[in-house]
Amino acid sequence: MQPHTEPQTDPTPASVPASPDVTGYCDGSASAPLHAAVATAMDVAQRQCWGNPSSIHTHGSMAAEAMERARLQVAALVGVSPDWVTFTSGGTEANHLALEGLLADRPAGRLLISAVEHPAMALPARRLGQAGWKLETIPVDGEGLLDLQALEVQLRQGADLVSVIGGQSEVGTLQPLAAISDICHHHAVPFHSDAVQLAGKVPLAMGRQGPDLLSLSAHKFMGPKGVGALVADPALPLSPRLLGGSQEAGRRAGTQPVPLIVGMGVACAVSLDTASEAMERVGQLRDRLLEDCLKRPGMTLTGPRLQRLPHHISLLVGTPQGEPLDGRALVRGLNREGFSVSSGSACAAGQSGDSPVLTAMGIPSPWRRSGLRISLGPWVSETRVLQLPSTLDRVRRESGLVRATDLRASS
Missing domain, CATH: 3.90.1150.10 (Aspartate Aminotransferase, domain 1)
Incomplete structure (x- = not known):
């Protein structure tokens, strides 16, 4: 019997076009080029950490250890402990998990979002409104800045969650997250922010000086597509939207894509350093x-x-x-x-x-x-x-x- 051999293939087939020049690429808010250190780390992870991170043998342990290092790196970017970090498929899923994971299993209550949210938050919020939740928008001024006085007035009536996009992707407005956090915490209302545009651009803080929940997406700061995170206070009662295994401390079922997660971790470390x-x-x-x-x-x-x-x-x-x-x-x-x-x-x-x-x-x-x-x-x-x-x-x-x-x- 002849030994089995794999056919030799060209790793860069002609059907894959060469990467275009990035020196005139001015659409970083849509997606950023992959950082060289991220690409290298992902290549190593693909070859060495391909085991299932839930398995207890050596191959699984190698994958799990690589994933937990990345979790530490993501946590360090926002100044929290790693048990705050739940890996997702990107910013959209993180927004859904924040909103629906916190609210969908509760009796219908009151939800406040800004008038300039990304569709990944505005549309699931609207769906909750159709399911009986009272959805209200917080107005903004002519520059897209949140009306803090209006938020204060709205919160006097109580709310179950406030969500405000941290950096508006279309017009670039930076919201005063610390001030919004103060108002929300004064009224004992959890505060979520879609921070997809903030990571790698401005310092991030959570807890007393910032949001209780924060959505991230790796490809916005020179990481890979297909991975993101919801960073959330573990004390919040967050129920999973995807059911199956007990991955991500029971908050998000499904075998984790370790090479992508490793890439996100390195992108966070690079951002923190540079x-x-x-x-x-x-x-x-x-x-x-x-x-x-x-x-x-x-x-x-x-x-x-x-x-x-x-x-x-x-x-x-x-x-x-x-x-x-x-x-x-x-x-x-x-x-x-x-x-x-x-x-x-x-x-x-x-x-x-x-x-x-x-x-x-x-x-x-x-x-x-x-x-x-x-x-x-x-x-x-x-x-x-x-x-x-x-x-x-x-x-x-x-x-x-x-x-x-x-x-x-x-x-």
Whole structure:
């Protein structure tokens, strides 16, 4: 009998395209490139930690130990103990687990969410409303900042949970999580925040100085797709949404994807070590880029100038005469020029209609489809990125709605 041999295969088949240049990739709020240290750690985990982490033999123990190291790394990023961390498939599942895990098995009560939530929170909240819960939105101002006085008034009537997105993905608004936490804790109401856009960008705190529950997604801070975490106070009565095994301390059934979890852990460790310095550089580049954009006729900032994510720019783009331009058409035009940006949340791609976030902020209807989001990261080229405003001018001219003479003052 001939010994069995595996066929030799090319590990990089021709059907897999080469990775495009990332120096002009300005859509970090949608997804970030994989960090080299993360890729290396995941490769090692794929080869060495492939056992089931629930098994008690050597192969299972190796996987379990790698997973628990990652849990420690995630916990360290937000300053809590590892028993707060429940691994999920991403930010969407973490939001569902926070909301439904805390509320779905209770008698219908009262839920407060901000008016500018991501659909991954707004839609499951709406479903609870349809099931009999009293769902109320907390208003925001014209820059997307939560109305703290309105929250205080609403909480006088009691609530079972407050959820406020920490960093608004579309317009970049940074919410005052510590102040919101103080108000919620004064009224003894649990506070959840979708912090998907915060990790790796700004320091995170939980408990007395922050939320009781926090949702994370690894691919937003140079980790892999397909893994995230709900970080929650173990004292909260959180029931699982996925039933089966007793993984994740009974909060989330299913065999854990150890290589992805290892990648998330390394991404957290890298963020903890380097994010402050890296984001300072990115923030300085963002400010130069924004200043140039705002000098050009027909570009207006949305969201606050100061209290915003350090890598984020959001604009309403129109003609110098005040006519809005289609944001998605501008995205396609910039893509042809080698720049990747977006016209809003990537999770809303393909949907028609006005932006709910811009609507909540009071932006006039004709302008709600003219948004352009630019979100940077440590991977971009400064020289390349600073060419974006003049490239956008060219794209606007090519739209046929803007004349070269209209933009002459900005060139």
